[in-house]
Amino acid sequence: MRYLKKDFIAGIIRANPIFILLLGLCPALAVSTSLDNAIGMTAAATFVLLGANIIIAVIRRYIPKQVRIPVFIVIIATLVTIVDLLLQGFAPALSKALGIFIPLIVVNCMILERAEAFASKQSVGRSIMNALGTGIGFGWALTLISLIRQLFGTGSLSLFGRQLLTIPGLAREPAIIFLFPMGAFFVVGLLLALFKWLGVSNNA
Amino acid sequence: MIKRSSGSFTILFLTLIVFLSVVTLSLTDDLTQERIAAARQAAIKRMLISLFSEMEAYHYDAQLRIYTIFEAGKPIGQAFMVQAGGYGGPIDIMVGLETDYSLRGIRIVSHRETPGLGARITEAAFLERFVGLTVEQIALTRDNGRIDGITAATISVRAVVDKVREAIITKIDLPNVEKEE
Structure with a gap:
């Protein structure tokens, strides 16, 4: 029980995939231009992470060591394709917005790393908790990056078509640089520095 | 009985995983095919109506x-x-x-x-x-x-x-x- 809680908490801050482990940065940098994208990406990646962790934890004793990575990849790719098809069928707008980055979840290191470092060694229960925690950690990181980029890049915040906040002066002349890839690097870099300064990061 | 550490088990295991993956995917494809086609159709229709609002x-x-x-x-x-x-x-x-x-x-x-x-x-x-x-x-x-x-x-x-x-x-x-x- 103690472990379950620890495994869940770990991914949120101490082993946050984006800010501490620096994994899964490709989607984090690429789709973090709006809150909608951040939430959609988080949901898709968390589903795949959870599914992969469960399946791998269940069969962990049978996976031959030499082919473990191919096995992980096949499982992850299968789950990603399922998500892709479901999104196309049931949420076409979101599917279009996330575009190529849904298929690219296959090569999201965060998911492969969790499979290799955690699910292939731990019980199903612990793997589920760890996946959920890591998913939440990925989610708030992505949301924070998107929030900053959308706010400064467009001068307003919107969520699923609803306008949440507009900064009058900024909306007229937004700092478009935030929406560019380099803006993503700036934001992520500054946030990393901030978390380091706050002492959240414990690795060198 | 095949030993777990043997090469043939490795091959069998990976084949089994891929086979299960193929089955799962073709099932998902079957289930979603119509929805996806319908969603695409609906998107085209919406687009046409936004151009031709009087379209019947x-x-x-x-x-x-x-x-x-x-x-x-x-x-x-x-x-x-x-x-x-x-x-x-x-x-x-x-x-x-x-x-x-x-x-x-x-x-x-x-x-x-x-x-x-x-x-x-x-x-x-x-x-x-x-x-x-x-x-x-x-x-x-x-x-x-x-x-x-x-x-x-x-x-x-x-x-x-x-x-x-x-x-x-x-x-x-x-x-x-x-x-x-």
């Missing part, structure tokens, strides 16, 4: 890839899809034509242009500039056309404008218009 039915000619729009049994216009090469990738555009071959309007179906710059081609202010133009008028103002560009979005705008004009010329049998050879 449409017919798709799969060979010419042209949609004919009907109201009360009479054709009121045509529409087709065209792809332009934008700054960030392909831009899919739906072009709507009146029966006299002037532009009913265009819609950007999908694009990957830079948000805040090229992506402004999806804004109504830009799309409205196309309404009612004849083929010769579909060009940027600086090319003696009737369409004002968007600041800092030249590549995206030019891609859309040029492709729409070119597509109408090549796709539709226009009366009195010489085809570019």
